[in-house]
Amino acid sequence: MEKKKIWTVKDVLDWTVRYLTEKGLPSPRQDVEYMLSFVLNTSRLNLYMQLDRPMNNKELNLFKTLVKRRLKREPLQYITGIAYLWKYEFLVEKGVFIPRRETETLIEVALTALKGTEGTVADVGTGTGCVLLSLLKETPLFTGIGVDISPKALAVFKKNAYRLKLSGRAFPIKGNCLSFVKNESLEAVISNPPYIKSDELDSLQEEISLYEPKEALDGGRDGLFFIRRLVKEAYRVLKKGGFFATEVGHGQAEAVRFLFRQTGFKKVESHKDLSGIERVVSGWKL
Template sequence: MSLTLVQAWKQARQRLEAAGLAGPVIDARLLVEAAADATRVDIVTDPQRPLTPDQEQRLADYLQRREQREPVSQILGRKGFWKLMLAVNDQVLTPRPDTETVVEYVLRDFPQHAPWTVLDLGVGSGAILLSVLAERPAARGLGVDISEEALAVARDNAASLGLAPRSVFLRGDWTTGLADGNFDLVVANPPYVATDVIETLEPEVRRYEPRLALDGGPDGLDAYRRLAPEILRVLKPGGRFAVEIGYDQKVAVEALFREAGAEGVHTLPDLAQRDRVVTGLKKPLETSG
C-alpha cells in the first residue's frame, strides 16, 4: 500500500530523529514536499493523498542522503534566502539567516531609487548581491569570486531571478584588477573559520561545503587583513562597507578596518544577538565652507 503524505512525513521525521539529526520536523517536511511534488498546504489539506512508487523511491533516496549528513539544501539544490529562492550546490556556501544581517543593513542605509553601485567580494551563490538588487531596482552590482564553479551558480541565479541585466560576475582574486573609487558599497562574506577549527564543525559543513569558502587561515583573519585596505581603496569617498565576521572576531576585524583608514566602524548583531557584521565608511571628500 502506498504511503500517504501525512504517513510519509511522520515516517521521515521518525527516521531523521533516529539518526540524531537536528531539526528533523522541518527537514522531513521539506524532503517530503520535494519528493512528492507537494506543498505544505497539500500536507494539511490533503493528507491522505498517496505517493506514487517513484515518489516513494525519491523520498527514500533523499532520506538516505540526509542520514549521511548531506544538507537539505544540497539534496534539493535550492535554499531560501531573504525573499529569494536560490539554486545551490557543493561549490557554494549554503546561504544562512545570519548573513541576512548584511542585507538588512544595506536596505536600511541605501536609498531605493538611487543608481548606486555594489561590489560583492566572494559572491558565491549570489545571495547577498542578488537580494540587494532585487530590493533596489536602480542599483547595479559586480560579483567577484575565485571559483568559476561558484560564479556559474551565481550567474544562473541572476538569470532565473531576472537580475542578469543589472549584475556582472567576474572571476578574480578579491579586488585585484579593480580600479580605485568605483563603488558606493562593498559587501563580503569571506572565509573566517580558523583552519584547525574546520574539522570540529558539523558534518554538513566540513564534508559538503567548499573549504575555500570556509578556511580563514590559522586565526581566521587572513581574508580581512587583505580586504580591509582593498575595500577602502575601491570604495568611492563616503562609500560604505559591510562584511560578515565570526561571532568572536569583532575586536580584531574592527581594528583592521580602522588601521586601514575607515571611519564610523562598528558591528551589527544577528538575530541571535551575536556579533555578525562589521560596517563603516571611507572618509568623504572634504567640502569647502
C-alpha cells in the first residue's frame, strides 16, 4: 500500500505558490505566506523557521478553504480578518473598507499638524477606525469621533478601539457626514472619503469591485461629490484655528485645493504619498 504523503510547511508553501501563480493571482507568495501564518497562528517570518514541520489534517483542511476563497478573488484581509496600517493591526470584515497603504499619508499629515495640541477630532467615514485610532495613539490629549454611515463599520471600529485600548477616547457615531455636529465645535476634521468616479467602479480589480462596499468608494460622477459636501461641512464645524485634511484620488488634488480656498480655508497644501501622487489636501480655518 502506498504510504500517505506527509505535507510539510515547505511542501504546502511551494505547491500553493505555484498553483496561485498558474491561476494568475497578482501576489501569490505574499498571499500564501499570510494564509499559512493565519492557519499556523504564527508570523510570516516564523514560517521560514518551521519549513520542515508537518501539517496535520485539520490545518490542511482549513488552509484549503482559505485558498479556495482567495481563488475567487476575495481579498486576503477579509479571509484573515486582519489588515495592517501605520504601526497597528486592525480587524476588518466583509462590508467594511480595507485600509490602504497610501492612507498613511493622511495619518502623517494629521500627526504633524496636531501632535502636542489638544481637542476633539472627527474622522468622517472612519471604516475600521484605522486613521483615527492611529492618530489618537500618538496624540494623548485628543478625543476622537469616528463617524460612519455604515453600522457594520462602526461595530468593527468599536472592536479596534477596544483592542488598542482607546475605547475611553474614541467614540463611534452613526452619522451622515458631519450633519450631526453643532457649529464651530471641533479642533480638527480628517477623512478618507469615497472618491472614485461612479463609472470607474466596475472596472476596478475584482478584489475591490466584487467584495468591497460601494458606499465606501463611490464619489459620484466626477469623484468629488462627497468631498464637495465634506469641505463645506468641515468649515462649518471647525473652531477658529481648526485643521482639516482629506485624502483625495489620483488627479483630484488641484480641484480639491480650489474647493478648500473657495470655502475659506487658508494655508492650503497638498501632500504626496510614497508613489509621488498628491494624496492629501489640508488647510486651516484661521
